[in-house]
Amino acid sequence: INGQLDKFSYVLNASYEENGVQRDAEGDILGLTYGLSDTNTQNYFSKLGYQFDDEKALQVTYNYYKAKQDTDLINVVGNVNSGVKTYAVESQNGASILGEPQGPENHNVMLKYSDDEIFSHTQLVIDAYAQRIENMFFFSTNLANPEQGFDGGQSIIESEKKGLRATFNSQFTWQDIDTTVIYGIDALNDVTSQPLVDGRVWVPEMDMENIAGFVQAKWILHDNIILKAGVRHENIDLKVDDFSTLRLCRTADQCSVAFDVVGDTLNYQATTYNAAIRYNMSDAFSPFISYSQGADISDTGRLLRSATVTDIALIRTEASIIDNYEIGFTSKFDRIRFEFSAYRSTSELGTTNSFDSETGIYLPVRAPQEIYGYEALATYQVQSNLDISATYSWVEGKNTELDVYLGGKDIGAPKGTFNVNWQPADGARLALNYLYVGDRKRFDQIDGAYVGDQGPVDSYHLVNVNGSYDLGNQWQVFMGIENLLNNDYYPTRSQVYTYDGYNHKGLGMTVNIGASYQF
Template structure:
């Protein structure tokens, strides 16, 4: 607005200045057009699908790329990445509304979460806390590849979610930004006000470039539509989140570069409250209340601490037509869970317990990319790309108790894999992809004893002494895909991909009932994923549709043991199937709409029973409207609809396990921003605009004690941004 006022004043004073102002505006418009064109080009490029930069049009698979602009828009409402993914990714289950992503699967299976290609999930003991591993403010874009894949190794049964971190976006020596905001309940503001501070600088100096970013956020009490405090199990009330990020790069010349990245993320919930446990079968919600007299808060603050160190070397011409990329990385994670009375052993003096997942990964990835062009006498052309290399990973994971007991023993996995991916593009229209990966995994577990855990005094598991061993897994997985791009109105693709998965071995070990680890069903599961889809582009409309079918020989579900009170893993064949649709319509420069729909279902084929809410989510639809009348104002409305899923009957009048009935609900979010001065803007975001009183899908599907926590009531986020 200030720029507009000065321009009007110039028009009045001088025609010459008027001419200069018009030229200046024309230059700005031209620059903005170039930047928008560049941004769109970047949006069409991905690196996750085949580990090299390539156009989305060259990938025969379903892909969702969430841009920095979309991330910034979602941050106006909430900093929670789970909500962002649920709102923007077809096939991604609805957000749980908590710090846990248990039940938030990708097409019914667990995805592998990565930061710049470095695995963040802990597949050996999947605690379902991998999505919240960094602050959204350091993400440049998110690439989601759906369907089983082995291109990055173990844990990608449902696909890959790769957070691509920011890089220096200016050739200036110094540029940056800062943001301050506050978030609070509009229903009951008492103790609900939180604060968020975030800022960073970046730039280029000679051959060096750098990005430095820091964020700190402290939530107030999270309240539902009635103003009551949400339950604390995986809760976010009074949680403190902090993230410190640094990326430094050096270009030796136009072809060779070295880059160092470090990220530290922590989220801890430390409250002076306790849960008042409800019951999903009686309709009583779980909520947090002040600590009654004579009681105290038990356990340490729950939440993750996550550190990543990455070193990347690139030589674009290590030899003719061949690029070399070398990634060396280290990751440490500590996820502390909630205190639970079901982890009791009165004979040993334990009235309950609190577990944590410790995981340390070190890895090396060497990737070579060779491009060969062929021109034929008939005028045809063939572009062949060969992507090959080796991956080495050492993953040491365990799940001890905070009090020193060992629940899941240390698992030491050494993984060496070789791979070859081939991409053939004939006449720029026909894309054929072929790939093979050979896995060689050694998993070492020493002798250990299972824990005696008592849900009730007379309902205890029986401890077993288990002889350890080194288990070896070998698997060869394949993928093939074809896409035809000659017709913008109809670009079809078909693909088949496999993934080798030994995820959540820790759950199998901690519930062992045999005396030798070789007798536990820890075999790797091979997932076969079939997909058929197409995309269409006509004028301002883009449409995508895909249907898929996924099978696994040894999926893992739960079965409740009445005698011990423990949910025991059951390994049985599974099939999962579904479809997704997406439409984008850019009506004009000011208006754009986006809509998605996804449906998924799955069965244990051996017993012919449906899979529960831990894997299968109900139908989901989203509808987003964006209005940008000028460069200073933007408004967005986001609508989420979650449908019914009622596949199970009550047992003796009560629902059990993850088989609770799910009723539909709908949420509307509103956000807007206004540039009120040069480099300054303010924003507002409202989550659950109409104060829908609802339970998220996990809260309805999970019948376990304390999980039936309601969703957030109307919550407002206000803030201001500064850029320089």
């Protein structure tokens, strides 16, 4: 529902969805780990606005989202190395899935104030926002500790964020050069932890305070040269109290070692830059080149839960500066448009994982990384009611210190798409989408098995179709068929992750039919 009453506007949306079982091409129910079978989803959204005058406005947005997998199904667990897929079956003799229903529950609220003319040629936007997240993961026997009576465990991410951002946008002409300057401050407080449902603490509470200032500018020279440049300075304090890592056992004689770790407040400061230039030489050839930096501390929780030292100051938690380089061009010839870009990204301290066979845990590896690749897009307007497009992307990456390839968590397999969009008549639409995922086989087995995220990827193909027809009188019908050819395949994620229970097959042919009415 949406509408407007004088200066007041509103949007209200509510949806509830019950998802039954999902099956692969062989008719078996897909595995439950991160699956959607028997998932109930609630999504409530509201946006209220008030226009004070032509320049000033206030907007309040709230969103509640909850998705829980409440099921009586149980997994039949396989893995990549056994060659046996993971699938679900109806429970026998009253058995049920272990643990609480998995899935997220999120609250998001934002207050936005805008003034299009706070002073000459300058817009001001102030965003204040808050978010509360609870994300329940699946029950895992890898979180077992038989000595304490735990045959497994179930973790939940608990996070509360509060932020404030003030952004100024000034547009003016300087010596006949159209200029845009965006500048402001960005403040965030993020308190996150990952305890286990049984009361054990896997990742301790991390209290992060981040304040940043930024300036981003754009200049248009001679109507065909576009220059961009910017700088951002981050100041981050991350507080962690004293904590103890968990003793976790995969088997009776394969257990990690618990450590009592002294907490601390870690400070990160980073100044990052970006610059780019585009030359709109002609429709046939418009080249660009760009450079940008980023600062990343996103894997701190993984570093803490796998700590092997007694003082947080000794864990390599420092921020990684990432340098990104990109070069490419766009071309347009009558009805054909082509885009191409190649990129390279380097980081001082990436975060990958290495399996420790003695303890049975995956230890973080902090070493220099390089990621590189390219992507291309072509579109062709066959006629006014018919267009086709194709894309292809390829990416690769290495730990440059050891000269070894990065695993599937960081690097995807080659991917190509082909899309056809057709409007055969007024009010009718039909689309066909083709997906190709290529091979990626960069790793050898260790002691006769693939480990971590180093499983080999075999190529696969998918075809999806969807369409809609406007019946008039505010009625519309629609239909979609996913995996039209009912291909039997493992998605990329299921192939690269060798952990038990992750190798679900892809969704078999699935038909969605519906109708909508607007009044």
